[in-house]
Amino acid sequence: xxxxxxxxxxxxxxxxxxxxxxxxxxxxxxxxxxxxxxxxxxxxxxxxxxxxxxxxxxxxxxxxxxxxxxxxxxxxxxxxxxxxxxxxxxxxxxxxxxxxxxxxxxxxxxxxxxxxxxxxxxxxxxxxxxxxxxxxxxxxxxxxxxxxxxxxxxxxxxxxxxxxxxxxxxxxxxxxxxxxxxxxxxxxxxxxxxxxxxxxxxxxxxxxxxxxxxxxxxxxxxxxxxxxxxxxxxxxxxxxxxxxxxxxxxxxxxxxxxxxxxxxxxxxxxxxxxxxxxxxxxxxxxxxxxxxxxxxxxxxxxxxxxxxxxxxxxxxxxxxxxxxxxxxxxxxxxxxxxxxxxxxxxxxxxxxxxxxxxxxxxxxxxxxxxxxxxxxxxxxxxxxxxxxxxxxxxxxxxxxxxxxxxxxxxxxxxxxxxxxxxxxxxxxxxxxxxxxxxxxxxxxxxxxxxxxxxxxxxxxxxxxxxxxxxxxxxxxxxxxxxxxxxxxxxxxxxxxxxxxxxxxxxxxxxxxxxxxxxxxxxxxxxxxxxxxxxxxxxxxxxxxxxxxxxxxxxxxxxxxxxxxxxxxxxxxxxxxxxxxxxxxxxxxxxxxxxxx
Amino acid sequence: xxxxxxxxxxxxxxxxxxxxxxxxxxxxxxxxxxxxxxxxxxxxxxxxxxxxxxxxxxxxxxxxxxxxxxxxxxxxxxxxxxxxxxxxxxxxxxxx
Numbered sequence: 001x002x003x004x005x006x007x008x009x010x011x012x013x014x015x016x017x018x019x020x021x022x023x024x025x026x027x028x029x030x031x032x033x034x035x036x037x038x039x040x041x042x043x044x045x046x047x048x049x050x051x052x053x054x055x056x057x058x059x060x061x062x063x064x065x066x067x068x069x070x071x072x073x074x075x076x077x078x079x080x081x082x083x084x085x086x087x088x089x090x091x092x093x094x095x096x097x098x099x100x101x102x103x104x105x106x107x108x109x110x111x112x113x114x115x116x117x118x119x120x121x122x123x124x125x126x127x128x129x130x131x132x133x134x135x136x137x138x139x140x141x142x143x144x145x146x147x148x149x150x151x152x153x154x155x156x157x158x159x160x161x162x163x164x165x166x167x168x169x170x171x172x173x174x175x176x177x178x179x180x181x182x183x184x185x186x187x188x189x190x191x192x193x194x195x196x197x198x199x200x201x202x203x204x205x206x207x208x209x210x211x212x213x214x215x216x217x218x219x220x221x222x223x224x225x226x227x228x229x230x231x232x233x234x235x236x237x238x239x240x241x242x243x244x245x246x247x248x249x250x251x252x253x254x255x256x257x258x259x260x261x262x263x264x265x266x267x268x269x270x271x272x273x274x275x276x277x278x279x280x281x282x283x284x285x286x287x288x289x290x291x292x293x294x295x296x297x298x299x300x301x302x303x304x305x306x307x308x309x310x311x312x313x314x315x316x317x318x319x320x321x322x323x324x325x326x327x328x329x330x331x332x333x334x335x336x337x338x339x340x341x342x343x344x345x346x347x348x349x350x351x352x353x354x355x356x357x358x359x360x361x362x363x364x365x366x367x368x369x370x371x372x373x374x375x376x377x378x379x380x381x382x383x384x385x386x387x388x389x390x391x392x393x394x395x396x397x398x399x400x401x402x403x404x405x406x407x408x409x410x411x412x413x414x415x416x417x418x419x420x421x422x423x424x425x426x427x428x429x430x431x432x433x434x435x436x437x438x439x440x441x442x443x444x445x446x447x448x449x450x451x452x453x454x455x456x457x458x459x460x461x462x463x464x465x466x467x468x469x470x471x472x473x474x475x476x477x478x479x480x481x482x483x484x485x486x487x488x489x490x491x492x493x494x495x496x497x498x499x500x501x502x503x504x505x506x507x508x509x510x511x512x513x514x515x516x517x518x519x520x521x522x523x524x525x526x527x528x529x530x531x532x533x534x535x536x537x538x539x540x541x542x543x544x545x546x547x548x549x550x551x552x553x554x555x556x557x558x559x560x561x562x563x564x565x566x567x568x569x570x571x572x573x574x575x576x577x578x579x580x581x582x583x584x585x586x587x588x589x590x591x592x593x594x595x596x
Numbered sequence: 597x598x599x600x601x602x603x604x605x606x607x608x609x610x611x612x613x614x615x616x617x618x619x620x621x622x623x624x625x626x627x628x629x630x631x632x633x634x635x636x637x638x639x640x641x642x643x644x645x646x647x648x649x650x651x652x653x654x655x656x657x658x659x660x661x662x663x664x665x666x667x668x669x670x671x672x673x674x675x676x677x678x679x680x681x682x683x684x685x686x687x688x689x690x691x692x
Contacts, residue, residue, distance in 0.1 A: 083612070083613040083616060083617075084612060084613070086613075086616040086617075086620070087612040087613070087615065087616045087645060090616050090619050090620070090645035091645055091646060094644045094645050094646050094647075095641075095643065095644060096641060096644040096646060096647055097644070097646055123646060126650060127649070127650065130650065130652050131652070132652040132654060134608070134609075134611055135611075135649060135650070135652045138612060138649055141612065142646070
């Protein structure tokens, strides 16, 4: 394209550094429409025929689907009502439309998805300009047909990402869990997204997969087109679009150096996470995708400290996963973790995500109907999950964690339901293991302050730092205007955690901590200095955190943290740690950048 | 070529249901089918639903049906019959 000559080189954009590592490669734009995400890809002349074949197959399959629906509708509602589907069917057969779609693929050399999108966009636009209100409405019929085609295309005739000749950096508005499931991770060098904060799904997924990521870039999708060379630095949050050669070389060198360092660090996964003065820590894994269980041994994780069950739900919406489907996933977790066990967090979703009747998008979803509040409202869904967990518990040591608990009544009500489900299963002779510890996620400040009360009625406490920090400091990390105020080392956070440690000890209940904080070596050491003994974190970060633990003296770190808690601000804590940790543990922290 | 002049007289005009019927009927013939709005001189391919819909021919619009090909006469007659029979609309509630 002629315009590419004039497009700026070395265009820098800064977002949030969401997952460490450096990616240097070419961009692959991921677009979205309704419930679909798809690629814009320039295909080779040879592939044009493949794309046209995919389009024709999709048209055929979409027609078959509509024929079926039409027959059903005619049977149930009468013949007249099936006419609207007739219009949809005719659109799929419309020679002009089909011709335009094929022409789009041929002339622009794009994949079928993109052709469907751009051609139907043009048609919709034409309809929206018609004066007739009724006809303007027909634009929605075209969108419906377009969505059906995209669904079919994203199904079994999916564009094959492995057909690409190069590894790519995915550029998207956001990355959806269902899309991630389709990616060939070996070909993905990084994620760059417009939306999202550190705890957004794309960030969590990227960290889980060990793929470098920058999120919250606002309009990176508008500035990059597929095929543009780009650099992504998951440590500084910087993205460089169309870099000049010298810059590219510099980053490639840095990337290779980092890769060598990482490999060096990962060699000692078999050794325990023990401090120099002999205190053993437990490092468990945060898991989102069931396939991650295969990497637990590789990274030396001792069981799963947090399985975010909502990912299973998100992948399936608007349908919900059945008991059997959930059972198979939980059983896999139970079998993979054995005696170390796995903690399953009850689905932590908002009602709007479940697309349930009567639950709409809320203005302030962080403070709204979600997590345990929702689970207690949609008790049937909660019960299905519990049954699946109790059955899978036959194969290992599962635990259940209740998210967003803020009052004791929620814990009591959840325990009553769990008891009831067990009773039902026993009565119905459904095989299960009723020995299921129930824990409370401490993430609402109110629950932290009443930790002693909760400790008496729960089997264990689990500090969820992502939300606890958000609620304690009243900061939404996804909001770039206040993201800098999200400070894990804020003395208020440190004091709260120290209080939780003391309280759990006094009440004789086990305490663990999960959250992104634990994946940062400096923060992890701070947590250990506060008395936390069990951390659950992204599996890929376990070797690094373990090395940090093995380099410190617990006594020294404890006294360092008791000083830190007396400080006035996160900045002061940070400078104290940046000064003292390299002195105390030079073999690890001298080489570690102060910013972590 | 055959050309017939018709006035759209069914209540909802050439909306999705009527347009679908017209396109289905037109597609049964080998001849090409072109619709021409008398007032706007806008034309549409009678075998393309998207094209026919865009004509936005509401009740009272005068349209020329032009057919061209081996079965042009039968095609023209069949389409005129459909339009004048108001697409069988009286028997439905005209929801679509």
